[in-house]
Structure formats: structure tokens, C-alpha cells
Amino acid sequence: MNLFLTISFSSIASGLHNWLGTTIQSHMLAMVTEMVIAGLCLLVFLVPLCFVLGYMERKVAAFMQIRLGPNRVGPKGTLQIVADTVKLLFKEGLTPNASDKFLFNLAPVILVVTCMLAIAPIAFARDFQIWDLSIGVLYVSSISSIAVIGILMAGWSSYNKYSLLGAMRSGAQIVSYELSVGLSLISIVILTGSLRMSDIVMSQETGWWIFRGHIPIIISFVIFLIASTAEINRAPFDLAEAEQELTAGFHTEYSGMKFAMFLLAEYINLFIVSAIAATLFLGGWMPFHIGHWEAFNHIMDFIPSSLWFLGKTFAIIFIIMQFRWTFPRMRVDQLLTLEWKYLLPISMVNTILVTVMAIMGWHF
Amino acid sequence: MFLKEYFGTIYKTVKSLLTGMKLTGYYFTHPKEIQTEEYPDNRATLTMFDRFKGEVVMPHDENNEHRCTGCQACEIACPNGTIKIITKQELQPDGKKKKAIDTFVYHLELCTMCNLCVVACPSDAIKMAQTFEHSVYDKKQLKKVLNNPGSKIMEGVE
Numbered sequence: 447m448n449l450f451l452t453i454s455f456s457s458i459a460s461g462l463h464n465w466l467g468t469t470i471q472s473h474m475l476a477m478v479t480e481m482v483i484a485g486l487c488l489l490v491f492l493v494p495l496c497f498v499l500g501y502m503e504r505k506v507a508a509f510m511q512i513r514l515g516p517n518r519v520g521p522k523g524t525l526q527i528v529a530d531t532v533k534l535l536f537k538e539g540l541t542p543n544a545s546d547k548f549l550f551n552l553a554p555v556i557l558v559v560t561c562m563l564a565i566a567p568i569a570f571a572r573d574f575q576i577w578d579l580s581i582g583v584l585y586v587s588s589i590s591s592i593a594v595i596g597i598l599m600a601g602w603s604s605y606n607k608y609s610l611l612g613a614m615r616s617g618a619q620i621v622s623y624e625l626s627v628g629l630s631l632i633s634i635v636i637l638t639g640s641l642r643m644s645d646i647v648m649s650q651e652t653g654w655w656i657f658r659g660h661i662p663i664i665i666s667f668v669i670f671l672i673a674s675t676a677e678i679n680r681a682p683f684d685l686a687e688a689e690q691e692l693t694a695g696f697h698t699e700y701s702g703m704k705f706a707m708f709l710l711a712e713y714i715n716l717f718i719v720s721a722i723a724a725t726l727f728l729g730g731w732m733p734f735h736i737g738h739w740e741a742f743n744h745i746m747d748f749i750p751s752s753l754w755f756l757g758k759t760f761a762i763i764f765i766i767m768q769f770r771w772t773f774p775r776m777r778v779d780q781l782l783t784l785e786w787k788y789l790l791p792i793s794m795v796n797t798i799l800v801t802v803m804a805i806m807g808w809h810f
Numbered sequence: 811m812f813l814k815e816y817f818g819t820i821y822k823t824v825k826s827l828l829t830g831m832k833l834t835g836y837y838f839t840h841p842k843e844i845q846t847e848e849y850p851d852n853r854a855t856l857t858m859f860d861r862f863k864g865e866v867v868m869p870h871d872e873n874n875e876h877r878c879t880g881c882q883a884c885e886i887a888c889p890n891g892t893i894k895i896i897t898k899q900e901l902q903p904d905g906k907k908k909k910a911i912d913t914f915v916y917h918l919e920l921c922t923m924c925n926l927c928v929v930a931c932p933s934d935a936i937k938m939a940q941t942f943e944h945s946v947y948d949k950k951q952l953k954k955v956l957n958n959p960g961s962k963i964m965e966g967v968e
């Protein structure tokens with residue numbers, strides 16, 4: 447039991463690091479090996495994660511629409527996504543004749559690669575992080591804005607009017623909502639004084655920012671949720687796909703595994719956005735502590751930090767999924783009104799409030 | 811004035827969005843609300859809702875008697891020629907001849923389940939049944955004769 451408690455992700459990681467350092471003489475080679483292992487772990491984590499999210503989405507959607515959802519393949523339909531993947535594997539990855547073939551095949555790769563990159567600075571557990579760089583928050587927000595290039599590329603190279611319309615909508619949408627996302631991230635950075643993910647998590651040792659930051663932080667949390675839902679093109683902001691008007695928007699022409707890559711990117715993006723929200727506002731892997739209730743805090747400490755992180759992330763994923771299955775899609779003008787008339791001015795004023803709060807030391 | 815309107819819009823939006831989320835949240839946490847019928851599994855207990863119309867049938871009582879007089883009102887009422895009534899002249903005990911039904915032909919493949927024939931029938935001879943497993947391999951099997959062989963009209967139905 448004692449042994450079990452001392453094993454954590456960070457001890458495994460540092461043990462591996464030391465072992466590689468001693469067994470492989472060349473420093474360079476050891477580092478490359480470590481990177482490959484980290485990349486493999488990421489893949490092994492992400493693909494099942496997408497299965498889980500895909501299953502979760504279908505079940506959540508079904509229950510919210512008073513249906514049952516998948517329930518035939520495997521116990522309670524859990525293997526449905528596996529069956530779907532096998533189906534996609536067997537499908538022909540068609541490339542339209544008139545399309546720009548190079549860009550057409552490059553676009554899904556760009557999307558997947560950007561979201562894989564954006565995962566790097568996320569802290570999964572105590573001291574367990576792929577890359578703890580000093581500008582973590584900035585890095586994530588800049589990497590994730592590359593995704594729009596992938597989407598535009600897919601839409602443009604498909605040589606299909608629906609794809610192009612979808613891609614253009616998505617461009618307008620992501621570029622506008624990026625602002626609100628950035629401003630709401632900044633409000634946390636102001637309070638922490640650091641862009642480093644691990645610093646941000648450590649700063650919430652005495653309480654999560656959403657509790658300590660009063661109303662301004664709650665507002666920026668809500669704005670972050672709304673704007674990032676728009677950034678990852680999920681309903682009610684899924685104008686880029688808009689099945690009813692644009693068949694499938696920018697990925698109309700994609701089939702087989704190339705289509706699967708879009709799905710993969712969508713779910714990884716969903717995970718990243720929720721993980722960032724959990725890290726910045728809900729304390730990442732930090733356990734839930736209440737002031738001076740020592741006994742209570744101790745019990746909370748016994749829950750592994752990775753579970754805290756995943757629990758918070760999945761709670762936010764659930765909320766974003768509930769958005770999707772509750773709200774109808776917005777029109778383009780409503781979308782832009784929401785951003786430029788409401789979210790942006792509010793988050794600007796909110797940033798000023800947070801700054802004043804940070805200077806005066808009014809937060810807990 | 812402008813500010814009041816601005817924040818009023820935000821308040822109304824947030825309120826209506828939260829109302830929606832409350833409803834979906836309620837459905838999510840209350841699986842008993844689920845409407846889905848797991849059809850082939852629950853065949854034994856499946857009950858269709860009242861207004862469901864599956865096909866036109868002609869009820870017969872235990873003496874193999876139906877209520878159809880052969881008046882052909884249903885045939886005239888049917889908008890797409892689903893019903894064909896073949897009549898014959900039957901000799902009454904008092905020596906008079908009377909029109910009676912020989913065959914009630916019903917083409918299920920043409921029927922739109924519009925219920926007009928049932929409404930048109932003056933003697934309540936036909937009604938809509940709730941069966942729905944109608945698929946067959948040969949179209950000819952969809953042509954049905956509704957009156958049972960050897961059946962005759964009930965006493966007292968005119």
C-alpha cells in the first residue's frame with residue numbers, strides 16, 4: 447500500500463529520465479529516446495481519449511435528447527466507436543480530381559499536429575508535464591491559432607463551394623473569438639504574474655482562482671468557455687460545419703482516415719480547451735482545499751493529482767457538450783455581434799477590473 | 811438608457827440559455843424520461859399509441875359475421891383506389907334479392923392510412939388496426955381480402 451502511494455506519474459517520469467541518463471551514454475541520444483517515449487505515451491493516451499470522448503458525446507447527446515444512444519456494439523454500446531473506426535479504416539480516402547492534391551492531403555495533418563503541439567505544456571499531474579516552458583499560456587494560444595490555417599487550407603483546396611464557405615466562416619469566427627480567449631487568459635496571468643503552467647497551478651495552492659478571484663474571474667471563466675467553444679468550432683458555433691446548410695463545411699470532401707483525422711483533431715481540441723480552463727481557473731491537478739479544515743484537506747490530498755486534473759477537465763468537457771446539445775446554431779451576424787458587441791467589451795472592462803484587483807491585493 | 815438595454819439583453823440571454831440548460835440537465839439526470847422503444851427486443855410488451863394506424867381490417871365476431879353491407883362508401887371515399895368491393899345479389903328468405911359483399915379487396919401497398927374509409931363507413935364495418943410489421947418479399951402478398959371466407963353479414967345491420 448505504501449509503495450502504491452509513493453508511485454506517481456512524476457516519480458515514473460523522473461525514474462525513467464535518470465535510468466535513460468545512466469544507461470545511454472550519449473546525452474543527445476538519451477534526449478531523443480525520451481522524446482520518442484513521450485510522443486508514444488501521448489499517442490497511447492490521445493487515441494483512447496478520443497474514443498472515450500466520442501462515446502461520451504453520443505451518450506450525453508442521447509440522454510439530453512431523451513434517447514438511448516449507441517447500445518448494440520459491446521456492453522452498453524461502448525465498442526461503437528471502435529466499430530466506427532474500423533469502418534473508416536476500410537473506406538476509400540478519396541481525393542477529388544479538381545482539388546489541390548498536396549494541400550488537400552496536408553490540411554488534416556496540420557490540424558492534428560497543431561493540437562498535438564498544444565498539448566505539450568499541459569500539466570497532467572503533479573510535476574508531470576511534457577514541456578514546462580516559461581510562456582506556456584502564450585504558447586498554447588498561439589499554437590492553437592494555427593489550426594485556422596488547416597481549416598482554410600482544407601476548405602480552399604477541396605474545390606467545393608460548401609467547403610470554401612465553411613472555411614471562410616471558420617476564419618472569421620476563430621480570428622474574432624481569439625481576442626476574447628486571449629483576454630480571459632490574461633486575467634489569470636495578471637493574478638499569477640507568470641505564463642508558466644506549473645506556476646499558475648502552484649499559485650492556486652490556497653484556493654482555485656475561480657473562488658479567490660471574486661466575480662471578475664467568474665466572468666472571465668464564462669467568457670473563456672463561450673469563446674473557446676467558438677474557437678473549436680463546436681455547436682452552437684459550428685457554422686463552419688453547419689450540416690444543414692453546408693453539408694459538412696470544410697471537411698465535406700474528406701472521407702476515410704482523412705476524415706477521421708478531423709474528428710481526432712476536434713476531440714483533442716475539446717480536451718485541450720477544457721484542460722486549459724481546468725488548469726487556469728480550477729487549479730489544474732491541485733486538490734480541493736477548504737481554508738483550515740485540516741482533516742478534510744488531508745482526505746482530498748489522498749486523491750491522486752491526475753484524477754483531480756481529469757475530473758475537472760471532464761466536468762468542463764461535459765458543460766461544453768451540454769452547450770452543444772442544448773443551444774441552436776447561431777447565424778453569422780449573431781455570431782459576430784456576440785463577439786464584437788458583447789464578449790470583447792465585457793472582457794476588456796473585466797481585464798481592467800482584474801488588474802485593479804491585483805494591484806490593490808483585493809483577492810484572497 | 812443604452813446601458814440599460816445592453817445589460818437587459820445580456821440578462822435575458824443568460825436567463826434563457828440557463829433555462830435551456832436546466833431542461834437538458836434534467837433530461838440527462840432522469841433516464842426515466844427516455845422515449846426510445848428498443849423495438850425488436852420488446853415485441854412482447856410493445857403497445858402502440860392510440861392514434862397509430864397500421865392497416866385496415868374488418869372485425870368479425872365469433873359467428874364469423876361482419877357488419878359490411880357492401881354499400882361501397884369506403885371505396886368511393888378512398889383517395890387512391892385502395893379498396894375494391896365486389897358485390898353479389900343474395901336471395902333473402904322472403905324471396906327478395908339483396909346486395910351483399912362477395913369480396914372486400916384491400917391493397918395494403920396503396921394505402922396511405924388516411925382513415926377516410928373508416929370515417930365514411932356508415933355501419934362501422936372496418937377499422938384501423940395497430941399492426942405494422944407488413945414487409946413481405948412479394949408485392950402480391952400485400953393484396954388482402956378482408957372478409958373471411960364463408961362469412962356473412964350480421965343480423966340487423968342495414
Ligand code: SF4
Pocket residue numbers: 866887888889890891892893920921922923924925926927928
Ligand atoms: S386508409 Fe385511406 S388510403 Fe387506406 S384504404 Fe382507407 S381511405 Fe384508402
Ligand code: SF4
Pocket residue numbers: 877878879880881882883884885895930931932933934935936
Ligand atoms: S366497409 Fe363499410 S363503407 Fe365499405 S362497403 Fe362495407 S359497409 Fe360500405
